[in-house]
Amino acid sequence: MRQFFGIFGNLSEVTVGSSKPLAGLLLEILPPLPAFLEEYEQLLAMITACGIFVGVVPLIPLVLVLAERKVSAFIQDRTGPMRVGPWGILQTLADGVKLLFKEDLIPPYGDRVLFRLAPYIIVCFSLAAFVAIPFGAIDLGDERYVFIVSNLNIGIFYILAVSSVIVIGIIMAGWASNSKWSLLGSLRSAAQMVSYEIPVGLSILSVIMVVQTLNMQGIVDQQDGGLHSWLIFRTPFSFIAFFVFFISAIAEVNRTPFDLPEAESELVAGFHTEYSGMRFALFFIAEYANMFAVCAIAVTLFLGGWQGVLPGIDILGGLPGFVFKTLFLVFVMMWIRWTLPRLRVDQLMNLCWKYLIPVSFFNILGVGIWMLIFGADTMDMKSLGPSLVVIVIAVFILLKQVFKGVSGTKRETTPVPSS
Amino acid sequence: MVGYISNIYVGVYTVLVGMVITFKQMFKPRVTHQYPYQYEFERKDNYREIPIGNRGQLHNRVEDCIVCNKCAQICPVDCIYIDSRKPSGGRGAKLWESMNVVHLKDRKQIIGIVEGDTKKIEPDTEITINQTVPTGQTRKVSSNDVDRIVERKKVTFYMDRFDIDMALCMYCGLCTEVCPTECLTMVDTLQGIEYSEFDRANLNYSFVKPELYK
Incomplete structure (x- = not known):
């Protein structure tokens, strides 16, 4: 028995890159346990650390749903929810309470067991991705404690694996609903998520090549030292890889312009058409938690994780900075959602197989060549200068075209006098 | 190959153009009026007048x-x-014989007995009204303010x-x-x-x- 719980002891003591996970921090700062529990203190610390995440993560959708509605409203010159609470900030809470009390309908002739199981699988595995994301780090004494449930040495690989399981939940939901809308939506979703796993994996690979580790905290450690050491600026190819990753991530979480699985005009609501009440809310929680997780991964891999913009300034262990960066990416996702229309199925597959995947392969090749030129082992500041030059020139050319385009649309909207 | 790369380029920059436009839109004033709490819309251009012949209270x-x-x-x-x-x-008893309602131009009414001729209102004269509602008071109004004087039925x-x-x-x-x-x-x-x-x-x-x- 003691040996069994010893496993957990090892987990909380795992030190990768001289840092300990959240359970170690809890053991350090919380008062000592009574004698009869001392044996299990490692286990209890792990459970508490998990509990913090399980308790906090479902609150993310509460904020993001409101943010989504407000952002959409602002883009469309509306005000969004305004009645519940000041500026409508309690609207999502009210909706959540309403959904709790709604009738839990299960469609007849559906598969009752799978129908009940599907939302839990989706929520569980979207929460599981949060296990390996470092939210910040704090130095106590000689040790560095990272706000991470488990500092896995295969962190990013684990996240990729876990987030792919969500597809199974979605297909389960679609099949068990015994509805054509649900089934078509879930199959579309499966096709889309499986396709877009590839550019996600490949663009992550180009980062892994630079940092030479799969451990999430290890990746963040390498981006120490301010804005210029973020991985997005290390090579021009990782700059491209960030955008490939971000586009694929939007498709992974089934959001507009890739929201074919939930296309209202075609499939009513996609795989969750038949769901009501709290089960529907679980899908919602999973969707927004996924969004947050994907953005958090993007921040960790490319935008320096919890490391600050300036070196040495990590307020509260970098947690606020991390959340701010992540929420900014979430905002960009919403911004894109309310800008672009939905793609067709063939366009979706075109984009993935003909553009994103070749570009990711090109990135891997490019990173390899870059490492060959500037030194493979460290990728230190030697490569930064040339990389920044390439990035700045590319962005400059692009922005010039963009502002030309923006001012061009203005000209077109001026009324033409009719003769 | 050139077509392929220019395709990516055009795709990226047109998306960015769209995003710049929506971002600008975010800072434009809202068109929504919080109706029961906000009455300013009456003076705005998009206020719809209550149409003639409306059936209200x-x-x-x-x-x-x-x-x-x-x-x-x-x-x-x-x-x-x-x-x-x-x-x-x-039989035949009346509450009062005759009474005038003076309609002022600011939509107020004074009820009372007007001294002098009520048919013709000459400008820049003073009209004296012995008020009946409420009783006992005498009010003097400039005839410029008076819209019309109506005689009450018995x-x-x-x-x-x-x-x-x-x-x-x-x-x-x-x-x-x-x-x-x-x-x-x-x-x-x-x-x-x-x-x-x-x-x-x-x-x-x-x-x-x-x-x-x-």
């Missing part, structure tokens, strides 16, 4: 009402309740009750058509439209002014 100018009971008789849903009685003094009934249940009313407007003195009208302002209540009993409007008959 019923209102009775009791000063002109002769309690003829026609409105209560024609009402299809019987939502007008009138109780009246004759004044003491036997009032031969006390009005004890004049209630209109707007919860019952079907807005047919028949009562306003039969009214001989044109005193029963439908309110053509915003107040005639938005008078919803939480309690249905509050929709029963009473128009009696007992002080008129003192």
